[in-house]
Structure formats: structure tokens, C-alpha cells
Amino acid sequence: MTASPRLPLRVRIRDTFSDSVLRALTVATLIGTVGRGVTLTIVVLYLSLIAGLPAGQVALVYTIGSAIGIGASYLGGHLADSLSARRLLVASVAVAGLALASVALVTEFWMAVVTESLISIALGMNGSVRSAIVARAFSPETRVTSRAVLRTVTNIGITVGTGVGAVALALGSAEAYRAILVAGGLAYAASALLLLRLPARVDAQKPEAADAEADAAPVEPGRSPWRDPRYLLFSALAGVFAIQFVVLNVGIPLWVAHDTVAPEWIVSIMFVVNTVLVIALQVPLSRGTHDLRRAGDVTAVAGILMAFGCVLYGASAGTDLVATVVLLIAASVLHALSEVLSQGGAWGLSFELADQRRAGSYQGVFSMTFAVASMIGPLVITWTAIQLGFAGWLILGAMFLVAAFGVTIIARRAARAQEFSARP
Structure with missing residues (x-):
């Protein structure tokens, strides 16, 4: 039995992106990660060189943010089982982008803690809600491929964004840092508009109300991961x-x-x-x-x-x-x-x-x-x-x-x- 011929790359790409959910997630991810890449390049240096925070305070800001992000990661996934995953994703992306842009306003330690906490909460929820959407929207055979496509696009976007962020590093002025931070954050927030196109099937299915005349068995809620x-x-x-x-x-x-x-x-x-x-x-x-x-x-x-x-x-x-x-x-x-x-x-x-x-x-x-x-x-x-x-x-x-x-x-x-x- 002869093996089926491998499809041309163009055909495989077309088939991969034929799904509306993956198209929306991919385009939004590309735009958002370009913005994220911009901010990743310069946030630490902005807090240190422009805002004037000591190195120890900068490290503490990120430690606090990481700790908060742990709880946010679970919370996002948990809420995606009872609320609209699409709306949660849109909201978390918009909040993360606006919080990233607001880093340009930071001048004191407490302001850095607040903005990084908001960023960590939004990004933590964003990641787990996105994973929940992939789990529901695709078949077992295509879930991992979809995650791989999104991760590939993420790497491309962050690479491009890093190059844009280098402009601020080259100019070195406070104005350049702030302008690039605002631009990157707003680009990330704007990607939420594309996520509004996600269909309702990405949300958790709600149990249908039992027919009053039918002796329907109760719907099993599923096992807790804990x-x-x-x-x-x-x-x-x-x-x-x-x-x-x-x-x-x-x-x-x-x-x-x-x-x-x-x-x-x-x-x-x-x-x-x-x-x-x-x-x-x-x-x-x-x-x-x-x-x-x-x-x-x-x-x-x-x-x-x-x-x-x-x-x-x-x-x-x-x-x-x-x-x-x-x-x-x-x-x-x-x-x-x-x-x-x-x-x-x-x-x-x-x-x-x-x-x-x-x-x-x-x-x-x-x-x-x-x-x-x-x-x-x-x-x-x-x-x-x-x-x-x-x-x-x-x-x-x-x-x-x-x-x-x-x-x-x-x-x-x-x-x-x-x-x-x-x-x-």
C-alpha cells in the first residue's frame, strides 16, 4: 500500500487556518505579542533607568507579580467553566494591554507594584482561558497543532516586538521609552477587538434546562482537578x-x-x-x-x-x-x-x-x-x-x-x- 502524498505547504497552511477560531486567535496573538515583545524589551530598564527604582525594588516588583500570577492562572481557567470564555479573554487582553501601557506613568515603587500586579492577573487569566478555549474548540487531533501554531506565532510576534523595542534603547530618552511602552501596550489591548469574532462554541456548554415533563437525569458537573x-x-x-x-x-x-x-x-x-x-x-x-x-x-x-x-x-x-x-x-x-x-x-x-x-x-x-x-x-x-x-x-x-x-x-x-x- 503506497503512502499518501504529502500535501504542499500552501495547502497545509490553508487547511490549518480554515477554522475561524484559529484564525481569530492567530491574528490576535500576532498583534498582541508584537506589543508584548516591545514592552518585554524595555520595562525592566524603564523602571530602573527612567523611574529610578533600585534594583532590589525592581526584583521585588516582579516577585510580587509572579506570586499573584499563580492564583490568576487557576482563576481564569476556573471562571472559563462557568462564564463566557470569549468575554473573559477579551477583558483580560484589554486589561493587560492597558496596564502595560500605564507602566509609562510609573514613577514610584507602589505604582510599579500595582501595574505589575494588574499585568500578572490579566496575563495569568489570559493564558488559562485561551487554553480552555483551545480545549473546547478543537478536536483531540487538532488541539496540540493549534497550540503549536499559536506558540510559533507568539515567538514571531515577540521577536518583531523586541526589534521595535530596541528603538527606545537606541534613542535612550525618557520620552522614547514612554512612547514605545504606550504603543506596545495599546497594540496588545487592540488585539482584543479581533477576539470579539470568536464564536459562541468556545464557551463552556451550559446544561439545558430539564423538560418539566421529562424525568431527566441531572447533568454531571465533572471532576475537580484538585x-x-x-x-x-x-x-x-x-x-x-x-x-x-x-x-x-x-x-x-x-x-x-x-x-x-x-x-x-x-x-x-x-x-x-x-x-x-x-x-x-x-x-x-x-x-x-x-x-x-x-x-x-x-x-x-x-x-x-x-x-x-x-x-x-x-x-x-x-x-x-x-x-x-x-x-x-x-x-x-x-x-x-x-x-x-x-x-x-x-x-x-x-x-x-x-x-x-x-x-x-x-x-x-x-x-x-x-x-x-x-x-x-x-x-x-x-x-x-x-x-x-x-x-x-x-x-x-x-x-x-x-x-x-x-x-x-x-x-x-x-x-x-x-x-x-x-x-x-
């Missing part, structure tokens, strides 16, 4: 693996600057490598991870790649310049591949292990563990790689490996249970 030990353990392990993002954003710049002979600009190249590989590979390598076994297998591969990447990161200290650069670039490639595979596996499992009657609450729990990883990740990396050097990198590699194989075990057991229940 009473689902398997999902909680999976989410916790996925959250541990999510510390890989903090390794890239926090650990690598510190490691390169203080523990290697590589020039600081190599970090920019490593970020470019990561972005290009994620944009190019996230969609194709995420296909099929709605299958529990495949999701578990790709997560195991991701763990192995990340562990080897940590070994190479650690080995880059104490070597000459050429060897250091080669090791860092090789590690960043392994890291990017691990990121792509682990995300595909985690998305598939986050959808398939959940009780679909409470998709929002389950996605809220899943998103919450990533917020926890963002908050504790810097401490974990400091206690390991930054303080212990190569030994610390080995500890990190072992941590990622254990987390990945833990997820794989959960996936395989779930697959066996699914196959057993499907037997006649």
Missing part, C-alpha cells in the same frame, strides 16, 4: 520541566557572563538559535501528541536532550574561547529541541488527561504550575548551576530527566488504562 491525583502529579512534573525556560532567560546570561570566557553577545546568538528552531519545528514536532503514548515518548526524548544540554552548558566553563562557543551553541540547540518536544508532549497530555467537562479548571491548574516554575526557577538555578558550577548543571540535568520520565510513566499508564477500557 481531586485528580494523576493530573496534579503530571502538572507538577511538567512544571518542574518548565524551569528550562528560566534556564534560558536567567541562567544562561548569568552563566555566560560570570563563568565562561565567551563574550556576552553570544547570549543573543543563543536566543536567536532558540527562537528560529522553535518557529521552524514546534508545529511539525508537536503532531500526534494527542496520542498518550506518543506524548509520553517525546517527553522522554526531551528529558534526555535537556540532560545532555545541561552537561554541555556546565562543560563550557574552563575551556578556551572556541571550545566554549561551540559547547554553548550545541547546548542551546539541544535545549531548543527539548523545549519543542516537551511542550508538544505537555500540551497533548494536559488536554487528554483532563476531564473535558471542566476543561477550564484543568487548564488553570496546568498553567498555574508553569507560573510556579517561573517564580521559583531563578532560585533553583542559583542554588545549582550558578553556585555549584558543573556539579550544579549535573543536578539540573538529573532533575529534568526525572521529571520527564515521570511524565512518560504517567502517559503510558494512562494509555494502558484507555486501551483496557476500550476493549469490548
Whole structure:
């Protein structure tokens, strides 16, 4: 039997975006992440250089925001099971954009805390509500692909926005910083208008009122994720693996600057490598991870790649310049591949292990563990790689490996249970 021919790229793109929900989410995500990329580039420097906040206060602002974002991530998903997910998404995007723009007005510590808290609440709710919409609006075969498309677009948008934000850095004036912040925030808020086009099917289905003359059985509300030990353990392990993002954003710049002979600009190249590989590979390598076994297998591969990447990161200290650069670039490639595979596996499992009657609450729990990883990740990396050097990198590699194989075990057991229940 001959294999069916692979469709041309143009046809595959057309088929992917034939769905109105994905079209609306994609265009809104592109516009919004361009605006988000603009602000990501300059917010910290604005608070430090223009608003004049000490470094310790800036760090505290982000710590408070991260802590608040944890609760907001679950709250958004929970509310998406009882309220209109479309309206929640529109509101959270609009609030986040306006709050981002209002950073340009910050001149004192308390103002920074208020704006960052609003941003964290809105972005935390935004992420889990968006995931709940994907869980409801698409079939199991297309959910992960849709998430992969949105993540690819997110990387493209943030990359473009980062370039725009560099204009403010080049000009260096307070007026330039404020103008770019306002423009980026308003662009993010404006993307909410496109989300108004989302259809009603993205909302949770409301139980139909029982016919007064019919003896209808009550509608089951679905299982709470807090009473689902398997999902909680999976989410916790996925959250541990999510510390890989903090390794890239926090650990690598510190490691390169203080523990290697590589020039600081190599970090920019490593970020470019990561972005290009994620944009190019996230969609194709995420296909099929709605299958529990495949999701578990790709997560195991991701763990192995990340562990080897940590070994190479650690080995880059104490070597000459050429060897250091080669090791860092090789590690960043392994890291990017691990990121792509682990995300595909985690998305598939986050959808398939959940009780679909409470998709929002389950996605809220899943998103919450990533917020926890963002908050504790810097401490974990400091206690390991930054303080212990190569030994610390080995500890990190072992941590990622254990987390990945833990997820794989959960996936395989779930697959066996699914196959057993499907037997006649």
C-alpha cells in the first residue's frame, strides 16, 4: 500500500487556518505579542533607568507579580467553566494591554507594584482561558497543532516586538521609552477587538434546562482537578520541566557572563538559535501528541536532550574561547529541541488527561504550575548551576530527566488504562 502524498505547504497552511477560531486567535496573538515583545524589551530598564527604582525594588516588583500570577492562572481557567470564555479573554487582553501601557506613568515603587500586579492577573487569566478555549474548540487531533501554531506565532510576534523595542534603547530618552511602552501596550489591548469574532462554541456548554415533563437525569458537573491525583502529579512534573525556560532567560546570561570566557553577545546568538528552531519545528514536532503514548515518548526524548544540554552548558566553563562557543551553541540547540518536544508532549497530555467537562479548571491548574516554575526557577538555578558550577548543571540535568520520565510513566499508564477500557 503506497503512502499518501504529502500535501504542499500552501495547502497545509490553508487547511490549518480554515477554522475561524484559529484564525481569530492567530491574528490576535500576532498583534498582541508584537506589543508584548516591545514592552518585554524595555520595562525592566524603564523602571530602573527612567523611574529610578533600585534594583532590589525592581526584583521585588516582579516577585510580587509572579506570586499573584499563580492564583490568576487557576482563576481564569476556573471562571472559563462557568462564564463566557470569549468575554473573559477579551477583558483580560484589554486589561493587560492597558496596564502595560500605564507602566509609562510609573514613577514610584507602589505604582510599579500595582501595574505589575494588574499585568500578572490579566496575563495569568489570559493564558488559562485561551487554553480552555483551545480545549473546547478543537478536536483531540487538532488541539496540540493549534497550540503549536499559536506558540510559533507568539515567538514571531515577540521577536518583531523586541526589534521595535530596541528603538527606545537606541534613542535612550525618557520620552522614547514612554512612547514605545504606550504603543506596545495599546497594540496588545487592540488585539482584543479581533477576539470579539470568536464564536459562541468556545464557551463552556451550559446544561439545558430539564423538560418539566421529562424525568431527566441531572447533568454531571465533572471532576475537580484538585481531586485528580494523576493530573496534579503530571502538572507538577511538567512544571518542574518548565524551569528550562528560566534556564534560558536567567541562567544562561548569568552563566555566560560570570563563568565562561565567551563574550556576552553570544547570549543573543543563543536566543536567536532558540527562537528560529522553535518557529521552524514546534508545529511539525508537536503532531500526534494527542496520542498518550506518543506524548509520553517525546517527553522522554526531551528529558534526555535537556540532560545532555545541561552537561554541555556546565562543560563550557574552563575551556578556551572556541571550545566554549561551540559547547554553548550545541547546548542551546539541544535545549531548543527539548523545549519543542516537551511542550508538544505537555500540551497533548494536559488536554487528554483532563476531564473535558471542566476543561477550564484543568487548564488553570496546568498553567498555574508553569507560573510556579517561573517564580521559583531563578532560585533553583542559583542554588545549582550558578553556585555549584558543573556539579550544579549535573543536578539540573538529573532533575529534568526525572521529571520527564515521570511524565512518560504517567502517559503510558494512562494509555494502558484507555486501551483496557476500550476493549469490548
